Amino acid sequence: MLSLCALNSQGLSSADILFQVGAIVFHPETKRFLLFIKRRGRYNLPAQPVEGNLDSLLMDPLGFVRRETGHKIDLVRFRTYERQYDDPFNERDDLTGLWPVETTATIDAFKVTVDTLEGPKELSQEGQPRQVITIWFAGVIVDPDPPEVTPVKITASTVRVGHLLRKPFVFNEFLEHGYAGMQEYAVLETFVRLWNLTFPDKKIR
Numbered sequence: 291m292l293s294l295c296a297l298n299s300q301g302l303s304s305a306d307i308l309f310q311v312g313a314i315v316f317h318p319e320t321k322r323f324l325l326f327i328k329r330r331g332r333y334n335l336p337a338q339p340v341e342g343n344l345d346s347l348l349m350d351p352l353g354f355v356r357r358e359t360g361h362k363i364d365l366v367r368f369r370t371y372e373r374q375y376d377d378p379f380n381e382r383d384d385l386t387g388l389w390p391v392e393t394t395a396t397i398d399a400f401k402v403t404v405d406t407l408e409g410p411k412e413l414s415q416e417g418q419p420r421q422v423i424t425i426w427f428a429g430v431i432v433d434p435d436p437p438e439v440t441p442v443k444i445t446a447s448t449v450r451v452g453h454l455l456r457k458p459f460v461f462n463e464f465l466e467h468g469y470a471g472m473q474e475y476a477v478l479e480t481f482v483r484l485w486n487l488t489f490p491d492k493k494i495r
């Protein structure tokens with residue numbers, strides 16, 4: 291369960307930090323987004339905890355989505371933007387702007403989020419909630435007519451199922467879950483903004 295719980299003064303050890311890779315996967319032809327749902331739970335953006343070496347997962351950050359769904363997915367190459375401040379000597383100034391770096395594009399992560407998990411299974415030995423750092427990547431499904439539900443053949447070993455869903459439903463789904471959905475809402479909002487800036491002729495409305 292996501293929580294606003296603040297960390298106390300005892301500090302964190304590396305065992306208290308969980309890294310995961312998250313994905314926004316979009317199908318441009320149908321304007322649908324891929325969400326996962328477990329048998330008991332709500333819709334979530336695709337995310338995969340890092341087991342072992344973070345570098346190996348970052349080599350193919352969308353590989354876990356391809357394996358679970360069977361979709362053919364490519365990384366999105368977004369235009370690169372730099373943040374400019376109204377006061378260059380005060381980078382805490384909230385009044386900032388994003389400006390494109392000409393002739394530069396990247397398939398690197400487009401967002402990083404930090405949150406805490408609180409619950410019996412998530413507490414460290416000292417009772418601390420765990421910090422979750424998620425590195426978000428963007429992908430597109432290149433199949434012109436992908437199945438709306440994946441994997442196509444669901445078995446007893448299937449942990450979660452992918453659904454291609456329209457933007458209004460996805461945003462409403464996150465809003466209905468309050469704080470638990472706020473972070474995913476913000477990630478999706480950032481994706482839509484970067485997509486529209488990079489591909490003005492294929493805007494997501």
